[in-house]
């Protein structure tokens with residue numbers, strides 16, 4: 001039997017909508033998911049766990065995701081359909097982690113988000129634009145948020161002068177960005 005069997009979905013326009021409308025979704029759950037949070041924290045790699053709440057904050061692509069004992073919230077959604085799909089996927093993720101908790105070492109530490117500056121320091125910093133971004137810092141912001149692949153910075157991979165930086169950056173990025181629909185890492 002899955003941990004979360006049913007939920008009530010609330011989708012609202014985000015008060016932070018600027019030029020384009022954005023939505024926020026909250027799924028109110030029929031189950032207490034507190035026990036799964038340390039397993040999710042271990043699985044998501046870059047989650048930020050707050051044991052005293054308890055709550056787990058996670059960035060997935062452009063979305064901020066919050067897991068609380070009785071609800072899951074996600075923002076930056078373009079419409080109600082995306083809200084429904086994303087919530088379904090997050091609930092699937094929670095249920096899969098719970099099913100596989102016997103294989104996962106729970107983690108109750110509070111990680112920090114990867115900071116763009118940490119990433120930026122290891123890029124070539126030539127602002128050549130070959131990655132399609134306006135420069136290295138915008139690239140670093142996307143890379144830290146998991147929205148772009150490091151391989152898009154071709155100079156980093158093609159020029160031997162950057163080999164050491166590349167190795168360090170790859171180590172820093174050795175975090176898990178699990179597919180919400182696919183297998184867990």
Ligand code: SF4
Nearest residue numbers: 127128129131136153
């Ligand atoms: S390709 Fe690499 S060096 Fe060039 S702007 Fe992008 S991140 Fe910077």
